[in-house]
Amino acid sequence: MTVTVGVVDDGSLAFRGVVEVLNGAPDATLVGVFPSLGAVLALEVVPDVLITDRYCADAAQQVRQARQARQFVACPGVLVVSGSADLGPAQVALSAGALGYLGPYASADTLLRAVDTVGSGDCYVTGRYREAIHPPRPVPATRDDATVGARPLSERERDVLTLVAQGLTHKQIASRLSLSKATVDTYVHRLRQKTGMSNKAGLTRVAMGFDAPG
Template identity: 35%
Template sequence: MTESAPAGVLICDDQELMRVGLRMVVDSQPDLTVVGEAGDGASAVEKAVALRPDVILMDVQMPGFDGIEATARIGAALPDARILIVTTFDLDEYAYAALRAGASGFLVKDAPAEQMLVAIRGVLRGDAMVSPSVTRRLLERFVIGAEPVDRGRLDALTERERDVLGLLAKGLSNAEIASQLYLGESTVKTHVGRVLAKLELRDRVHAVVFAYESGLIRPGS
């Protein structure tokens, strides 16, 4: 039986010391490997397109155009790109902008190595459930005043799917949603998949963003 190749990681940060630290964490794992580094936004986009890494760790503040612009450009060129924003603070307003630009989640720079690896592997699995409670607080803080999305898209969902989306947006796991709605966990997983497909959303993080921006969930609810 042939072992699968390790997942490729691109590290984008203007601080060399930070890149070295992230490389050490990533390369210490048998299922992950660093395929490249970038120190500014333009280089991040160029290397992402050339290397097509499985996941990208993106700093926000970099020379030239920043990590948010780089995220948007990479997303336009590579719609399936998985990007984790690396922020200084867990409620950094830039992190919210990055989620809207297409990032799949975010990390704080001083997060323990174990947490970083959990986040990277979560994004690789496609569920991108990175710090859901922090994601929820971030949205509650910054969604006020944001340009609303088309609420009509909610009409595509069944009542049960709306229930699932609402609970997902509050940071509940599939198991917690299953318990609250008296459903099997596999049924909840199916509902989540249908929600993402119907709303044309890439992952759970973007489902949370949509739930807040559509008004399905109100900040503080």
């Protein structure tokens, strides 16, 4: 499936490179380069992924309001491609609701993987940012004792949770664990119930508390 992408251009040389990569991508369609988030949300059909250099609480609120006003079935997943290596902006963006975050040294292949992952509704954040933003909590003595609150996670649920945090789609997780996609869907549904998290970004934050398998 081809992912549609919109870019909010900050006028930087880095974003020219982003546009060039997208124009040459076989599985991504660039629908346009826009001067603001509002210009994207005003489209009759919004893209699957929105790439920007920053994403804050105000922007997240703008997306929510647009969805309520126009009854969007889905709003774009936001992927931040930052020219700064600082961790502070990453924390702000992900806390506000961005699904992906790439630093200034991301490769073209990494960008395309992130676009595909965010377009599927999953979270894509490089390991460095995940570790810095969500420091691991104390790890249970054994995997069998792992819990979220008072609700224990099975070993297989933890395997799925780990792969969700790594940015894999349900189909990719199914292939990795030799399961059907429907079974993975069921595991993710259970994880959401047990953790109280409604999306993949929330599950990623939960996963940072475990010494999960790679």
